[in-house]
Amino acid sequence: MTIPRSPAVPRSPAVLLSARVREVRGSAIRDLLALTARNDVISLAGGLPGTDLLPRDRIGAALATAVADPAAVQYGETSGLRRLRDVLATTEGERLGRRLAPTDVVVTSGSQQALDLVARAMLDPGDPVVVEDPCYVGALQVFQAVGAALHPVPVDADGMDVDTLAARLAAGLRPKLVHTVSSFHNPRGATLAAERRAALAALADRYGFLVVEDDPYGLLAFDGPPPVPVAALGDRVVRLGSASKVLAPALRVGWLTGPTPLLAAVERLKQCTDLCGSTLTQAVAAELLADRPWFDAHLDRLRGALRERAAALTGAVRETFADAVTYSTPTGGMFCWVEFTDGTRPADLLPVALEHGVGFVPGAAFAANSKPGAAHDRAARLCFASNPVPALRTAVGRLSAAWRRSAVSAT
Template sequence: MTSTDLRPRSAGGAPPIRLAARLSGIRGSAIRDLLTLTARDDVLSLAGGLPAADLMPRERIAEAAERALASPTAVQYSETAGLGRLREVVAAHETGRTGRPVGPADVVVTSGSQQALDLLARALLDPGDPVAVEDPVYVGALQVLQAAGADVHPVPLDGEGMRVDVLAARLAAGFRPRLVHTVSSFHNPRGVTLGQERRRDLAGLAERYGFLVVEDDPYGLLAFDGDPPRPVAAHGDHVVRLGSASKVLAPSLRVGWLVAPPVLAAAVERLKQSTDLCGSSLTQMITAELLADEEWFAGHVVGVRRENRGRAAALTAAVDAEFGPAVTRSTPSGGMFCWLEFADGTDTAALLPRALEQGVGFVPGGAFSVDAPVDGGALRSAARLCFATYPPDLLREAVRRLARASRRPDS
């Protein structure tokens, strides 16, 4: 096994700092890197999955914080698995979503759903264990699985989400994953939603072949019209659900959760003890109050859904007007993302520097490729745009800037 040098040996002969070999298998996040590039005031960034700051309930959060701070427990250590009140609220919320009984012992509160995914992978996977992910893939999931040393197998997507039929054929041929990860509703990055029949089929395959489905669901409540999609977990017991307050309340609360059978939840709790001991009592108390106020929370989510629907319409109309048949795009029905594909084979990684010169950022499709991180493979002519961050006028301006960049010849 080899290790990675953090710096060259100094002139004085001091040995270099060596990093663990496992880091060599983890791809850096293009999105994280882009957030640095697009932080300039002159750049309209469609790159990050950032919910709109103007839609976050800051006054309501401040009121809840004031009430929380009246209790001494708000500034004290908390239980590793999360405050009891928040776990009760999440359990009730998940019971309503799935139609299956969920108890507080099934819930572990985490620092965002990304920590939940990391702890889950550490609890379940040994190096070399096979796992299945969607392709294009949520980059955060890919990084976690690579860090765990998993053998990652991509499963293609279409307009109804993961090709569960492709997964079924591979399972019949002998593929035995430890887990299957899916962003089932309003997929990141493709924006598609797993159809209900496929959800039933996926849950059934998990029962038959003994793997766990990890249902990563930060966007499920953000359907533009109608009820949120019924979770995969509604159809079987071999499903672990990940949730988050980031997209529906505020990312800075850093409150996510994992819902799993008690034996797995207990294992995750033990790992969490070695990671951070516990989360923030203050932000958990705030989140518990807001989620428990069902009438207020429902009205808040309706407002976010309505505003996001208008923003998605503004962005897609601008794409149609500026690009016409040169680009095919998804039609968002919820969530935060629109997926573009350039008909002429435009290399979006090469387009990005020109776009930044014009004052707009996006994520090239190749960043979400499982097997072709260097050239992007089949995704090299695709791009992910986030429509949730800005109001319609700024979204239209961002698309105009992108169109100008795409018309400039490579230099």
């Protein structure tokens, strides 16, 4: 068979991308991470747990145990390794104050995949979704990829402004989903107040939407127990969890719990998305999460180290910038949200900061609208989790030098 070459069609591969993929913003943060990966830069930019705090020895031992089982290298169930779902049903059930069965849990490739699958399972193009502003960038990308219509609601020091949400709902907004990072917010550092949690669950009941409670940081409370999940206060909540911040990102273990028909749809979509996760790394997560004495002691160490890092960062920010900034007081998690009150625009400061050997993320990167407001323009997200205390102090010193130099050149 001879196929004549048509001169009308160019030979170079013209890739026709779908309408929706053209909507997805690249993550400014991921692009920034390439810059901050330079050895001479201390990065406060990435949302990376401190590599030195991850339980690498224990993971190594658990891997050696796991690989001794022939089934550990084979394909696994789409919904996740049964003994991991067992332990997650127990621990999540304790947090929710009700009994969960292993079939009430689907294991995903990090909580990011859970979010992506929930969005794909529920949203058609144009469907309204409420997002927080500032917003976790990975959530913005997921909702853009399915063509959802985004309705931002502000976040303040007590988390999502649920009164504003209630007013929008009363005025007629009917979202399918309301997304919230309920505890130790990325990027805002805030935790949804208890009365707001109850109000949000009640609004979901009243208006028939689902809350997506995205909670990778909840266990990282510095003092006292983790906040009571929104999912403990109502049925209309799909709750996302992750091992990335408490064990290790490279396990790629996240999970979701929520209404049964949604879990069934998510599992069906996961089947065509990647068949299943890694039985090997899921076996490791199962072993480590099931060893409660070890895991509790590990969490204590982790929380203690993060509290120390947060205190070092905010202390250095206060000493250095005094009343030129306001900042969130971290009570858990990984992030501090700084707002300049002296007219400094962190987006302009960033290139000078990188020259001085320090990276961070300007607030505008987290704007839920493509046009960031003034509040985003003067804000910056600093991650205190990735570096030990001395490096954090050095980083703030470098930031201060960059700030003084930009102030001089601006005058």
